[in-house]
Every structure is written in C-alpha cells, then in structure tokens.
Amino acid sequence: xxxxxxxxxxxxxxxxxxxxxxxxxxxxxxxxxxxxxxxxxxxxxxxxxxxxxxxxxxxxxxxxxxxxxxxxxxxxxxxxxxxxxxxxxxxxxxxxxxxxxxxxxxxxxxxxxxxxxxxxxxxxxxxxxxxxxxxxxxxxxxxxxxxxxxxxxxxxxxxxxxxxxxxxxxxxxxxxxxxxxxxxxxxxxxxxxxxxxxxxxxxxxxxxxxxxxxxxxxxxxxxxxxxxxxxxxxxxxxxxxxxxxxxxxxxxxxxxx
Amino acid sequence: xxxxxxxxxxxxxxxxxxxxxxxxxxxxxxxxxxxxxxxxxxxxxxxxxxxxxxxxxxxxxxxxxxxxxxxxxxxxxxxxxxxxxxxxxxxxxxxxxxxxxxxxxxxxxxxxxxxxxxxxxxxxxxxxxxxxxxxxxxxxxxxxxxxxxxxxxxxxxxxxxxxxxxxxxxxxxxxxxxxxxxxxxxxxxxxxxxxxxxxxxxxxxxxxxxxxxxxxxxxxxxxxxxxxxxxxxxxxxxxxxxxxxxx
Numbered sequence: 001x002x003x004x005x006x007x008x009x010x011x012x013x014x015x016x017x018x019x020x021x022x023x024x025x026x027x028x029x030x031x032x033x034x035x036x037x038x039x040x041x042x043x044x045x046x047x048x049x050x051x052x053x054x055x056x057x058x059x060x061x062x063x064x065x066x067x068x069x070x071x072x073x074x075x076x077x078x079x080x081x082x083x084x085x086x087x088x089x090x091x092x093x094x095x096x097x098x099x100x101x102x103x104x105x106x107x108x109x110x111x112x113x114x115x116x117x118x119x120x121x122x123x124x125x126x127x128x129x130x131x132x133x134x135x136x137x138x139x140x141x142x143x144x145x146x147x148x149x150x151x152x153x154x155x156x157x158x159x160x161x162x163x164x165x166x167x168x169x170x171x172x173x174x175x176x177x178x179x180x181x182x183x184x185x186x187x188x189x190x191x192x193x194x195x196x197x198x199x200x201x202x203x204x205x206x207x208x209x210x211x212x213x214x215x216x217x218x219x220x221x222x223x224x225x226x227x228x229x230x231x232x233x234x235x236x237x238x239x240x241x242x243x244x245x246x247x248x249x250x251x252x253x254x255x256x257x
Numbered sequence: 258x259x260x261x262x263x264x265x266x267x268x269x270x271x272x273x274x275x276x277x278x279x280x281x282x283x284x285x286x287x288x289x290x291x292x293x294x295x296x297x298x299x300x301x302x303x304x305x306x307x308x309x310x311x312x313x314x315x316x317x318x319x320x321x322x323x324x325x326x327x328x329x330x331x332x333x334x335x336x337x338x339x340x341x342x343x344x345x346x347x348x349x350x351x352x353x354x355x356x357x358x359x360x361x362x363x364x365x366x367x368x369x370x371x372x373x374x375x376x377x378x379x380x381x382x383x384x385x386x387x388x389x390x391x392x393x394x395x396x397x398x399x400x401x402x403x404x405x406x407x408x409x410x411x412x413x414x415x416x417x418x419x420x421x422x423x424x425x426x427x428x429x430x431x432x433x434x435x436x437x438x439x440x441x442x443x444x445x446x447x448x449x450x451x452x453x454x455x456x457x458x459x460x461x462x463x464x465x466x467x468x469x470x471x472x473x474x475x476x477x478x479x480x481x482x483x484x485x486x487x488x489x490x491x492x493x494x495x496x497x498x499x500x501x502x503x504x
Contacts, residue, residue: 093356101348
C-alpha cells in the first residue's frame with residue numbers, strides 16, 4: 001500500500017497528487033473483506049443472496065441478518081461492516097417512509113437509490129466523517145417492474161441486471177455473466193443465486209457460513225421477503241450438487257481446449 | 258394615470274380568525290364525517306357494516322368512501338366520525354405495520370395489539386386536548402377466539418359481542434341486544450347478514466346522515482373480507498302516515 005505514510009490518506013478531504021481519495025479506497029477494501037453478496041434481476045423479479053460468514057458456532061442460526069427489508073417492497077442486502085449497514089438501512093427506511101408520507105405512493109427504486117447514493121457520497125466530503133464501509137444492494141419492485149441497484153462506498157450508484165460485492169465478487173460476476181437473465185424465471189434465479197454463493201465460498205478460509213436468500217417478485221406479491229423454506233431447501237440442494245459437477249465441467253472444458 | 262389595485266388572492270391571505278398570537282387553538286368540530294358502524298360476533302367470527310357516505314355537515318358530499326379497513330393479517334377496523342382524522346389514523350397504522358414488517362422477527366401484529374395501539378393514540382390525543390374525532394370498532398379472530406372492541410375520542414374503550422357507534426348506538430344496538438346477544442356462537446353467516454342488513458335498513462330510514470349504499474365486511478379465521486358496495490331494499494309506502502318530527 002503505497003498510500004500509507006504519505007499523509008494523503010489521513011482525511012477524506014485530502015486528495016492524493018494523482019487525484020485519488022484514499023479513504024474511499026480503504027472503505028472499498030472493507031467491503032472486499034466481507035462475505036459475498038449478489039443480486040440477480042430477472043424478468044419477473046429480483047433475487048438477493050448473501051454468504052454470511054459466521055465467526056462462531058455459538059451464534060444462533062438466522063441471527064445477524066445481512067438481508068433486510070427497508071419498506072415492504074425494498075430488499076436491502078449488504079457487503080461490508082454490519083454496523084454501517086444498520087445505519088444505512090435505517091436511513092433507507094426513513095427515506096421510504098418519508099417519501100410515502102409526502103406522496104402517498106411507494107418510493108420508486110430510482111429515487112431511493114439516488115437518495116442513498118447521495119447520503120453515502122456526503123460521507124466522502126468532510127474530514128470529520130469517514131465513508132461507509134458498505135456496498136448496498138437494493139432490490140425493489142415498483143409496479144411489477146423489477147429493479148436492482150448497487151451503491152458503493154464512494155456514493156456511486158448504478159442499476160444492474162446482476163451485481164456482486166464482497167470477497168467473491170470477481171468469481172460471482174463471471175458466474176452471473178454466464179446466466180441468461182432475460183429468460184430465467186425468478187425461482188430458477190433463486191437456485192442459481194444459491195449455486196453462485198456456494199461456488200464462490202472459500203471453505204479453506206472461512207469454515208462456517210450461512211446462506212441468506214430473499215426475493216421481490218409476483219409470487220411474493222411485490223413484497224420483499226425471505227424465500228419460502230421449501231424453495232430455500234431446493235436451492236441449497238441444487239447448489240450443493242451443482243458445486244461438484246460444475247468443477248468437473250470446468251475440467252472437461254479445459255480438456256477440450 | 259390611475260393606479261391599478263391588485264387584490265391578494267384569498268389563498269395567500271391569512272384568515273382573520275387564525276392569529277399568530279393568543280392561546281393554541283385546535284379544531285373543535287369534525288367537518289367531513291361518516292355515520293354509524295355496526296358490528297357483532299357470530300359463529301365464524303365478526304361481521305361489520307358501514308355505509309359509503311362521507312357527509313359535509315348535512316350535505317351528502319362524498320358518496321363512495323370506504324370506512325372499513327383491513328389492518329395486518331386478520332384485523333378489521335371500522336370508523337365513524339371525521340374522515341380526515343381517519344386518514345391520519347390509516348397512515349399511522351400503515352407506518353406501524355411497515356415498521357413491524359421491517360423488523361423481520363416472524364411476529365405479526367395481532368388484533369389486540371392494534372386495538373391497544375389505536376386506543377392509546379386516541380387517549381393520547383384527548384390528553385393533548387386535540388382529539389381525533391372518531392369512534393373505532395376493532396375486530397379480529399385470533400387463535401380461534403373472536404375479538405370485538407370499541408374506542409372513542411376520549412380514549413374510552415369497551416369490548417362487547419355487539420357494538421354500534423353513533424346513531425347506531427340508539428337504533429341498531431337494541432336490535433342487536435335482542436337478536437344477537439346470547440346467540441353469538443349459534444348465529445350462522447346467513448342469519449348474521451340478515452340481522453346486520455335489518456340494522457342498516459333501520460338506520461337508513463331514521464338517520465339523516467346515512468346512505469343506501471353500504472359495505473359489509475367479515476373477519477373469520479381465514480382473514481378479512483370487505484364486500485363491494487350494495488344497496489338495501491327499502492319500502493317507503495308508510496312514509497305518508499308518519500306525521501310530526503317537524504315535517
């Protein structure tokens with residue numbers, strides 16, 4: 001890390017001579033240390049999946065959720081620091097509630113993404129604050145229109161058809177690119193998302209992890225919720241089996257070449 | 258040249274009675290109002306009815322309003338009184354339910370909790386000497402047990418197998434006392450509907466703020482069901498013989 005000791009990384013209000021803000025890049029690093037979070041937008045819904053790494057067997061299963069709900073139609077998944085995430089999800093809920101209070105219509109994906117982006121960005125402007133160590137995935141459904149946005153610690157926010165953040169984001173992105181998101185059904189997307197999380201999980205580094213899966217789609221009545229248990233089990237089974245066959249598939253491909 | 262006089266539009270002029278000084282004032286009377294709510298227990302749960310009218314004083318101003326809402330999974334709330342205050346209550350409840358949903362703890366708001374919440378709001382507002390000008394009837398079925406409760410603008414509460422608000426307290430309540438109380442567990446839906454329609458018919462005959470377009474709702478173990486608006490058959494042939502009452 002060449003930036004250390006140069007003095008250019010002490011404050012978020014200091015640029016390095018080549019025009020970078022190191023504090024923002026460090027925040028990105030905090031995200032890159034986290035368990036993977038992915039989002040898939042298909043034609044009839046959005047799926048969120050998170051690899052929640054557990055540091056202890058003593059943790060209660062399903063506790064410390066990393067996929068949360070910010071207003072009934074908004075799914076909120078994150079990679080990065082949980083403390084910062086909880087702050088941001090509170091902000092997102094407040095924004096959604098305030099918007100509804102003003103306009104009596106649910107906040108559109110574009111607006112909540114913009115507002116969250118602006119909020120996160122404001123924390124890259126002042127020396128008294130630090131940027132959020134979180135990448136946020138927002139999955140929403142407005143008027144049967146599925147939307148997926150990702151907000152990065154810099155405040156950059158973009159709409160995606162598939163996105164990933166955290167440790168396995170490179171591998172996950174390659175996997176997502178192989179999917180035909182236009183023709184995939186949301187149920188299949190759940191299974192694929194589970195498969196991708198399982199495939200990017202590095203069991204040599206992190207032994208314990210828990211899969212979190214949620215969706216917003218017609219089947220969930222346009223409401224963001226965890227996927228039903230039977231579908232969850234089906235997805236896990238698919239992921240566990242696919243994990244092995246996928247490796248074989250890769251080897252075969254190498255043989256062909 | 259003559260000067261041109263422009264009148265400030267009435268919307269930007271402050272009405273004389275609203276001052277920037279003096280004691281705090283609150284609204285002391287309802288403006289757009291809904292009349293009675295009638296509800297009672299029957300074999301499968303609770304049945305309730307309200308008409309679709311929101312009056313502006315004695316004027317039949319809005320004739321397609323719904324005064325019953327479903328809150329959460331298995332709760333029905335009926336309202337009489339100021340419709341603006343009812344809208345406020347609806348938004349408050351919606352916020353509460355969204356908040357509860359966001360918690361994601363597998364709990365859901367039960368009828369008793371919603372009843373308590375509404376009654377606390379009502380009592381809280383009366384304590385600010387700024388009451389919400391409503392009576393609420395809260396109904397639900399929880400663990401096979403039906404619940405029916407009432408709250409008014411003082412925050413007064415009571416639970417009863419039959420409840421009628423407003424004019425209904427005078428005209429429908431005696432009918433319910435006779436035909437419902439003591440038989441709550443035996444009344445079929447068909448019988449309940451007949452009794453309810455009779456109550457609403459009497460109210461339509463005698464309550465000047467009522468309307469012959471109403472909705473019926475029921476809460477059972479299956480959840481809440483609010484009907485589409487429907488009219489009642491009425492017979493006015495004896496109206497000629499009615500004398501007195503200032504006519």
